[in-house]
Amino acid sequence: MTASEPTITVRQAKASDEDAVVGFTTDTWSDREGNDYIPRVFSEWIETDGETQRTFVLDVNDGEDIAGICQAVLLSEYEGWAQGLRVNPTYRGRGVSKQLSNAMFNWCRSQGATVVRAMVFSWNVAGLGQSRSVGFEPTTEFRFTHxxxxxxxxxxxxxxxxxxxxxxxxxxxxxxxxxxxxxxxxxxxxxxxxxxxxxxxxxxxxxxxxxxxxxxxxxxxxxxxxxxxxxxxxxxxxxxxxxxxxxxxxxxxxxxxxxxxxxxxxxxxxxxxxxxxxxxxxxxxxxxxxxxxxxxxxxxxxADEPDFVVSANLTDPTIGTR
CATH class of the missing domain: 3.40.630.30 (Gcn5-related N-acetyltransferase (GNAT))
Structure with a gap:
């Protein structure tokens, strides 16, 4: 690591991270209709973190900035759910999203889960590629009707x-x-x-x-x-x-x-x-x-487009280490 490279570590999110998180998630999908939900739910996520839920952030230089966010939720005694993974545009291209994914995998495993699933919008090609790179596999696809x-x-x-x-x-x-x-x-x-x-x-x-x-x-x-x-x-x-x-x-x-x-x-x-x-x-x-x-x-x-579900097998010891 050179002197110019920041130190980025994963930790549990806290209330004081809100301004930084809102700052880089407000226009997550600027080319799509509708805004990101993270700014609306961040404070609730922090308040409700506990034994069945954990929100993580990527801390830059011990509080200087926030490089990313995600949340893991335990849906049942064996099922985990990964959601809200976002990377600050300033830090994209460094592979930091893997740190967040691994944190979610390892936390869910520590809580007894044997599988973690996530949803990826079908149009989110980058998100689908990221999920595959950390160990998620295609599971199913669905569509909403109204x-x-x-x-x-x-x-x-x-x-x-x-x-x-x-x-x-x-x-x-x-x-x-x-x-x-x-x-x-x-x-x-x-x-x-x-x-x-x-x-x-x-x-x-x-x-x-x-x-x-x-x-x-x-x-x-x-x-x-x-x-x-x-x-x-x-x-x-x-x-x-x-x-x-x-x-x-x-x-x-x-x-x-x-x-x-x-x-x-x-x-x-x-x-x-x-x-x-x-x-x-x-x-x-x-x-x-x-x-x-x-x-x-x-x-x-x-609905105009389907959504994908991906899953990771937590009994595989390599999941959470990639």
Whole structure:
């Protein structure tokens, strides 16, 4: 290391890092519509760090600057999730992102996790390349669909909150195979974890499960959470201006076996979302011509682009050392 090269080390983030982090994350994707979410959530990340969550930064010269940020979250006793990895443009090209990735891997391993997953936008070629270089492998790809809440929607097939039928269908479904058994996590937003029978039982008990029958089980979905979001949150999230809010209903996954079953699943979602007063919805489906085509045939709006999920096997001792 020459005298002109900075000393960059990984440490846990602290509240005093906020100005520096906001400074280099505000315009992360200046060529894309919408701003980075890091400035909105940084203070919350610091407040909620604990046994199941750790936020890291790259410290430059013992507090002189911040070269990067990331966060690791434990979603279950064996599943970790990596998110929010950003590198300050001033320090790009030095390979410092590997320090952040290794910190997340090693922390998740120390907490008992055997796998770490992450989501990469399909258009983020640099991010996908970085993830592969540190040990992440391709896992699956998905797309969001957005059926519109409608109290008048009526599925042509029978819909009941049957957890056992939904679980049996999931176990044998092509959707499960395509998604490698994962769906939207119930607690951590914008993350995916293994779908469990207990989650479907809880959803049925709380009237959030929609299992579709046509003599036999032909599909299901379940509402995983609802949340409020400012309508101008992408464009004016840091302006401090007042804005209207929308209620979103999120469905962890939608699975079906035929075009008619897909239509019934979506009509059930539209009615369910309307029943809780939701303004908009977000539903996860696998990315392929089959599921996207069935969605289009049901006349349901579809996101413009898919997203990728990558994963790293923490039982491999080389993960976290690259």
């Amino acid at each position: 059926p519109e809440p409608n109290a008048d929607s009526e599925p042509k097939l029978t819909v009941k909150p049957d957890a056992t039928a939904a679980w049996s269908f999931w176990q044998e479904s092509a959707t499960r195979d395509a998604l490698r058994g994962i769906a939207l996590d119930e607690v951590e937003s914008w993350s995916l974890s293994a779908l469990t029978r207990a989650q479907l039982v809880a959803a049925a008990d709380e009237d959030r499960l929609l299992t579709v029958f046509d003599g036999k089980t032909v599909g299901f979905t379940y509402r995983t959470r609802t949340f409020e979001q400012q309508t101008n949150s992408d464009s004016d999230s840091n302006s401090g201006s007042d804005s209207d809010t929308e209620t979103w209903a999120e469905y962890a996954v939608a699975a079906w076996e035929s075009e008619s079953a897909a239509e019934a699943v979506y009509r059930a979602i539209e009615a369910d979302a309307a029943s809780i007063g939701a303004d908009r919805t977000r539903v996860l489906i696998p990315e392929s011509a089959r599921w996207v085509g069935d969605t289009a045939a049901a006349r349901v709006p579809i």
